Amino acid sequence: MRTGKKRNPSFRTGVQIGVFALVMILALVKWLKDIGVTIPLLPEISLHAICPFGGVVTVYELLATGSFLPKLHSAAFILMALGLVVALFFGPLFCGYACPLGSYQEWIGKLGRKLFPKRYGKLIPPGLDRALRYLRYVVLAMVVYQTAVIGKLVFQEVDPYYALFNFMTGEVALSAFAVLFGVTVLSLFVERPWCKYFCPYGALLGLFNLIRIFPVRRKASTCIHCKKCDKACPMQIEVSTSGAVRDHQCISCYRCVSGNACPVDDTVTISSVKEAETHEA
Ligand code: SF4
Numbered sequence: 001m002r003t004g005k006k007r008n009p010s011f012r013t014g015v016q017i018g019v020f021a022l023v024m025i026l027a028l029v030k031w032l033k034d035i036g037v038t039i040p041l042l043p044e045i046s047l048h049a050i051c052p053f054g055g056v057v058t059v060y061e062l063l064a065t066g067s068f069l070p071k072l073h074s075a076a077f078i079l080m081a082l083g084l085v086v087a088l089f090f091g092p093l094f095c096g097y098a099c100p101l102g103s104y105q106e107w108i109g110k111l112g113r114k115l116f117p118k119r120y121g122k123l124i125p126p127g128l129d130r131a132l133r134y135l136r137y138v139v140l141a142m143v144v145y146q147t148a149v150i151g152k153l154v155f156q157e158v159d160p161y162y163a164l165f166n167f168m169t170g171e172v173a174l175s176a177f178a179v180l181f182g183v184t185v186l187s188l189f190v191e192r193p194w195c196k197y198f199c200p201y202g203a204l205l206g207l208f209n210l211i212r213i214f215p216v217r218r219k220a221s222t223c224i225h226c227k228k229c230d231k232a233c234p235m236q237i238e239v240s241t242s243g244a245v246r247d248h249q250c251i252s253c254y255r256c257v258s259g260n261a262c263p264v265d266d267t268v269t270i271s272s273v274k275e276a277e278t279h280e281a
């Protein structure tokens, strides 16, 4: 699969808005049902049923007892499996296009850029930023371990995604609201701070960048070194010095590719090793 044609950047924004609105509607319908108001034709689906990370943390429970963790649903498991298969081919496409919490941080970040143009992106010193980017693997290990030991959804207590969409239910712990508040404030100064430093699901999907079949690739022979790809990258990855982007933090947003940020056709593309070799020959 090669790219390079002019694409419409609003496609990604449209997907992000669509998924965000869908999750918000599903959460509202479920809450209304819980307080006795039924909306005809709209299904009642719990947020736990459509959270792929729920599928990850229930793997141990499923292997050990043959059943899902309380509140979880087979749909979360199917979504998790789907997310992993997609990641094997294209990396964390879920993060770049679908995750409502990722989109939320991005939109808050746009506001932050306008409000604090001199401070935006400069709050965390580069050395600390580099080290913090590995913190999410610690979070992932802790959440999976704690969930397996305790046998319930421990992450819900601090999950900003759960707080963002379930704030009206009275089920959200104060700690989750505090984390959501922290993520919101930090997003005014740092691009996607939850994704970069803390998200356990992003950590898991990010590992697929090391082996994905279709990575982002830069063709050195046509690159004009304008660094527009670097400037466009929300995760500050240096695409302009990479061959294939294998950075564990890539979120597959494709903002860097030719037709989006890169001004030269067929220079930053999404392609397999075989396609890249054919193209370079
Ligand atoms: S890293 Fe986490 S919060 Fe960020 S987009 Fe991916 S799943 Fe969502």
Ligand code: SF4
Residues within 6 Å of the ligand: 216, 232, 233, 234, 235, 236, 237, 239, 245, 249, 250, 251, 252, 253, 254, 255, 256, 257
């Ligand atoms: S801009 Fe390119 S390198 Fe950066 S996260 Fe998006 S797809 Fe990955």
